[in-house]
Amino acid sequence: MSSIVLGVGASHSTLMNTHWDQVVHTDRAEAFRDGLAAARDRIAEARPDVVLVVGSNHFRGFWLDLIPSFTLGVGEVIAAGEAGTPKGPQHADPAFAQELAAELVGGGIDVAISARLQIDHGQSHAIQYLLDGIDVPVVPLVVNVFATPLPTTTRCAQVGEAIAAAVERIGGDRRVVVIASGGLSHQLPWPSDWTTPDGEDEEFLVEAWLNGRGEWERFDQRRREIIVAAQPCIFTDFDERFLADLERGELRPYAELTTEQIAEQAGNGGQEIRTWLVMAAALGFRAGKALAYAEMPEWLTGMSVAVIDATEGNA
Structure with missing residues (x-):
């Protein structure tokens, strides 16, 4: 029987790669980077056999011609490589991924x-920073968080719970880490x-x-200019409340928030908390630990890192 041994939630921003030299709040940026390093060490200590990376896709792998609510990579995994992130084929585990997909479908x-x-x-x-130097295959689960209608937060929690049950039905005694990006x-x-x-x-x-399928690079320069020119809008109160609830093991109520409520409380980018809900549900909504939080207007985002240890707390 395989088992989930650790959950990690971590914010992402390509501006961290491309605009570090323009950071004003350097201490905050360094605190977040240190939090990533601490989470990376926790992952290494967990000795995973495979890492399930639950994340969004910013219209470089999915486009409006076809966007499922949840997509599992069961074969080749190829990174787009934008803005200094990893590029090309990634170390994958098709056999485990295919087994996981079959168990999920079998479980409804x-x-x-x-x-x-x-x-x-x-x-x-997440692969770049959280798995740096860790030779472990990844299985990606892409959650649609940008092209409405979005999957409900309730469904995201159900998917996380189904992942936990599916992993337990998979043989081989694999140790699984779940990362929410x-x-x-x-x-x-x-x-x-x-x-x-x-x-x-x-x-x-x-x-x-x-129209980006096969030629997303053609649109990328202007799209990046639009993003870099944006005015930051960070909802610190929401972030701090969310992390406090994570530490108390009380994230389950967030699985009742609507898309409109999230947009009002955390912005349109806050829809990405769906990935955290998948991860937290897969860990039984146990109490976790926030390793870092940094309000980073230079990166347009409230940046956080947190862990949930499957060996601590109660499901």
């Missing part, structure tokens, strides 16, 4: 599969609803989201 979760999944910084940022609060200069873009920038972004 109709997860989509991809035998050649392109991921972007929504997952490769994304969040916390931030407001991206993206249309809140792709069907009603407002202004030239949003119209351009929707065009990129629709």
